Amino acid sequence: MAVKKVSKKQAAKKATKRTLRKKKMSKKKTSKKKLDGVCFVMMPFKDPFDTYFNEILEPAVKEAGLEPVRGDSVFMSSSIVGDIWRKTQEARVLIADLSEKNANVFYELGLAHAIGKPVILISESMEDVPFDLRNYRVITYDKDNPRWGETLQENIVNFLEATLADPVEAVPSMFRKPVKSQAPTESDTSLRLRALERKVDSIRQRTFHERRISPNEALSALESYMSMNMPISVIVKRLTSKGVPQNWLIRTLEEKYGQRDVRQLEGKKIPSV
Numbered sequence: 001m002a003v004k005k006v007s008k009k010q011a012a013k014k015a016t017k018r019t020l021r022k023k024k025m026s027k028k029k030t031s032k033k034k035l036d037g038v039c040f041v042m043m044p045f046k047d048p049f050d051t052y053f054n055e056i057l058e059p060a061v062k063e064a065g066l067e068p069v070r071g072d073s074v075f076m077s078s079s080i081v082g083d084i085w086r087k088t089q090e091a092r093v094l095i096a097d098l099s100e101k102n103a104n105v106f107y108e109l110g111l112a113h114a115i116g117k118p119v120i121l122i123s124e125s126m127e128d129v130p131f132d133l134r135n136y137r138v139i140t141y142d143k144d145n146p147r148w149g150e151t152l153q154e155n156i157v158n159f160l161e162a163t164l165a166d167p168v169e170a171v172p173s174m175f176r177k178p179v180k181s182q183a184p185t186e187s188d189t190s191l192r193l194r195a196l197e198r199k200v201d202s203i204r205q206r207t208f209h210e211r212r213i214s215p216n217e218a219l220s221a222l223e224s225y226m227s228m229n230m231p232i233s234v235i236v237k238r239l240t241s242k243g244v245p246q247n248w249l250i251r252t253l254e255e256k257y258g259q260r261d262v263r264q265l266e267g268k269k270i271p272s273v
Contacts, residue, residue: 037092039066039160042108044100045255052149057095060153064160066092071108072252080247088112093163093170095156098123098133104255106130116178118170120159122152136172218244222252232259 039061043049053070061068069091071084088094088111096109096119112119122139123129129138139159141152163170186194213221218239225235232253240246253259 034065035062035067036065037067038069038087038090039064040087040091040094040112041068041070041097042094042105042112043070043097044102044105045070045072045252049097049099052097056149056153057156060156061095061160063153063157064164066160066164071104072248072255080251084108085111088117089115091117092167093117093160094119096121098128098130098138099125101128101130113172113175114179116171116175118163118167120156120163120170122156213242213244218242218249219252222249226257 041053041057041061043053043057053068058068069087071080071087088108094109094112094117096105096112098105098109098121109119120139121129121133121136122141124141124143126134126138126140139152139155141148145151168176221239221242222235225238235253236246236249239249
């Protein structure tokens with residue numbers, strides 16, 4: 001069998017091509033966009049939405065150069081509404097998934113619109129979009145389409161990039177005018193009391209810092225307790241004793257497991273078990 005001879009010139013040319021190919025592949029792997037700002041994602045906290053966030057929304061937001069944050073990742077001992085309000089104000093852009101007409105999502109969307117934040121609306125069906133919002137552009141996704149996830153991800157990236165390029169145009173005209181707060185003013189005494197309460201909360205957080213478990217550990221423990229059909233009051237008592245914020249735990253029980261009666265435990269001292 002004859003062996004084809006390769007000249008030194010040809011070998012050098014092939015080696016150069018291989019090197020350039022490797023550099024190109026390496027550049028693709030390492031050339032990640034620097035995340036510049038937060039995109040707050042408003043959606044239900046349960047499957048399959050957890051999977052949609054991890055597999056579609058999170059990669060899309062990062063590709064557009066933003067840090068994706070979802071409400072259930074705000075693992076703090078302060079008020080849930082306070083955390084949502086703070087993240088809404090911090091975000092450059094927000095995404096609201098209106099699928100299944102989730103009440104919390106609509107509430108959070110109202111907060112965002114009230115302060116003139118650009119919000120990208122998505123929904124599995126226009127049937128889930130309230131009449132008042134149908135005048136705005138909504139990204140819909142059809143799960144009967146084999147490429148629906150890829151298509152949704154591409155659309156979200158395009159909408160985010162367009163919004164970042166012209167954020168003013170992305171806000172409905174009636175929400176662009178600054179509105180002065182109409183909240184009742186507090187007395188100096190009330191303000192001092194609130195400041196003192198915040199300091200006490202801060203001290204309490206530092207006290208429990210060493211024995212506090214992470215959000216992932218808390219979710220894992222919660223799933224284990226629920227699988228054993230453990231009473232809700234016992235679960236709350238055990239996890240809060242490990243430093244898990246009670247309000248975060250109550251909301252997770254409501255959203256992930258449909259435990260609506262658990263709200264009555266909020267703010268109450270739970271008896272020892």
